Amino acid sequence: METTASNIGGSPEPPVRILVQTLTHLVPGKDSHERTYSMLDRMCQHHWNCDFSVPKFRWASHNCQFAFNNRRCFFLIDYGESQNDDDVPVLSYEWTGEALKPLPQLATDPEIQAKLKEEVPFTWKPSKRERSDVPxxxxxxxxxxxxxxxxxxxxxxxxxxxxxxxxxxxxxxxxxxxxxxxxxxxxxxxxxxxxxx
Incomplete structure (x- = not known):
């Protein structure tokens, strides 16, 4: 389900997914941990006026290769529970380096939808893929x-x-x-x- 911040109004109630796209060099911080948590905190502050915390929120990231500039990367926060992933609204944004700017077309991108559904489902399911040990x-x-x-x-x-x-x-x-x-x-x-x- 595609939803924007403007048609939810105020702090979105769970269940909800917050998806942010940005470039690696725009994420503030000095190392991977600090950069990741600075984005997660910003996302939670933007919607709920609180810092990110586990287990209240769940998170994932993709392509956050901070050693390289200009790499498109993503941060995801899931809040709440649902029996049907298709009923969970996805609020999507772009981090400009200064602010979160609504980017509703991100949530409707077929490649993004497939990746979310297959690799990061809102409702946790055991993986069908065998885990291979990385050398x-x-x-x-x-x-x-x-x-x-x-x-x-x-x-x-x-x-x-x-x-x-x-x-x-x-x-x-x-x-x-x-x-x-x-x-x-x-x-x-x-x-x-x-x-x-």
Whole structure:
């Protein structure tokens, strides 16, 4: 169901979905966590004059590769429960870097509708897809793109597998490789060798 803020009036009552499209460089904050929560807080402030909180609200994001400018990314907040996803209104906006601007055509885009329905249903359903384990080097590459901190287990793995570190170096931009090296060296034990750029 497509709905706009103007035909709901005031604070939308649950069930409702809030969908925001923006560009990665317009999202304020210094890292992935801060940027994500700044957008979630803005969305909740816009509608309910409160900060985002779990379990009251549920959230998802897509393509938030903050290490790159001008990437179209999305934030979604779900509020409430419903027996039928088709009955849940979707309020859609664009974040301009300064304000949330209504963007009703976003919710009617067939590609967006399909992605929401298949990958992020309002009513949780067990996944039909088998979960595949992502190889650690690809996971590290993704974390660098999303400006997420590496986990200690991932850093340990990369130290133990220099061939995977070389693969990573060949598959990321030089500034992301430098970030990887800096994070690895900053979190090494005295016994670990220094990683060279």
């Amino acid at each position: 650690i080097p690809r996971l590290v590459k993704s974390r660098l793109a999303y400006e997420e901190n590496l986990r200690s287990s991932e850093m340990d793995y990369m130290r133990e597998h220099p061939e995977d570190a070389q693969w990573l170096k060949a598959h990321v931009r030089p500034r992301l490789w430098r970030r990887f090296v800096a994070e690895m060296n900053a979190n090494r034990s005295p016994d670990d060798p220094v990683i060279e750029e």
